[in-house]
């Protein structure tokens with residue numbers, strides 16, 4: 240925070256310095272100094288003024304309060320919910336909130352290391368009852384999952400990855416699981432945004448999509464081998480983040496490159512091909528799927544879920560590349 244403030248002061252100081260130099264150049268006696276100095280000076284002043292604006296906007300976005308009203312989510316924690324929640328937490332939370340991608344959720348690696356960019360300290364914390372969970376009510380956790388906003392209105396880094404497509408019932412199941420998981424003590428460093436993350440936020444490359452939206456009820460179709468349930472899995476599994484809105488492989492940055500066109504590939508595969516690819520990482524052509532394709536996580540879907548996902552992908556109209 241302090242470091243970012245210094246960067247902002249430096250950018251504003253540079254804008255002011257170039258503004259002053261421009262003024263001096265325009266008052267120079269020699270005409271060529273006026274013209275060349277004036278043009279360069281105005282360009283540099285505008286550039287640093289724009290940097291300052293973007294940076295200030297990023298700092299504001301990361302630190303301003305988000306008045307998302309809490310929702311009332313009192314519910315029974317039934318054994319069925321705990322079991323369902325454990326399955327979902329293993330699928331959706333363990334890849335970030337643990338060191339090895341499996342439960343328990345004792346805290347994970349700095350996400351900025353994986354991204355390959357110096358984004359700061361983005362450690363998914365320990366969310367067992369021995370960690371951050373003990374400071375949060377069920378309604379607080381529900382709000383963090385939906386909007387990424389903490390009880391005090393501050394944006395949590397969870398806001399960059401909200402699990403908004405998860406139905407109310409499934410979100411409650413995850414919370415039911417979290418509550419009764421064994422308490423483990425482990426602390427991770429607090430969130431710290433680097434100047435690059437601040438700049439990306441100011442430019443709108445990194446957004447917190449749910450942070451300012453009221454929390455709406457989300458329902459899921461009944462769990463069964465249907466296209467509808469498969470779509471629900473693709474929604475909360477966030478396939479579109481890398482494979483594009485239409486799942487045709489057309490995902491603009493900041494999505495990682497290389498997401499395939501699922502609308503033409505999957506229809507060529509049998510159900511067994513699809514199961515084998517997701518559970519072993521090897522596709523029908525013998526190609527070993529490379530990161531960031533999270534086949535290890537997708538492969539943890541149970542048979543009903545995976546077959547529903549296959550049906551859904553099969554049902555998509557094929558979209559030719561570059562269409």
Ligand code: HEC
Nearest residue numbers: 331332335361362363364366371383395396397400402430
């Ligand atoms: C893409 C990575 C990622 C995934 C997936 C993810 N989280 Fe997080 N989560 C984070 C990060 C990073 C933070 C740290 C937030 C901070 O310190 O600002 C966090 C913080 C949290 C917090 C504490 C919020 C706070 O700021 O105090 C809770 C609760 C939480 N996550 C629950 C979950 C649950 C439940 C799931 C699965 C349904 C999940 N998360 C999936 C990255 C992730």
Ligand code: HEC
Nearest residue numbers: 476477478481496497498499504522527528529531532533
């Ligand atoms: C983090 C990004 C990311 C996410 C999320 C993601 N994928 Fe992928 N996926 C990729 C990349 C990159 C490839 C290409 C990997 C390769 O060919 O080595 C890929 C490849 C695939 C392939 C194999 C294509 C082939 O020819 O072998 C299938 C099928 C697939 N993804 C399905 C899915 C489904 C279904 C989901 C959601 C449940 C999903 N992916 C989520 C990045 C992602």
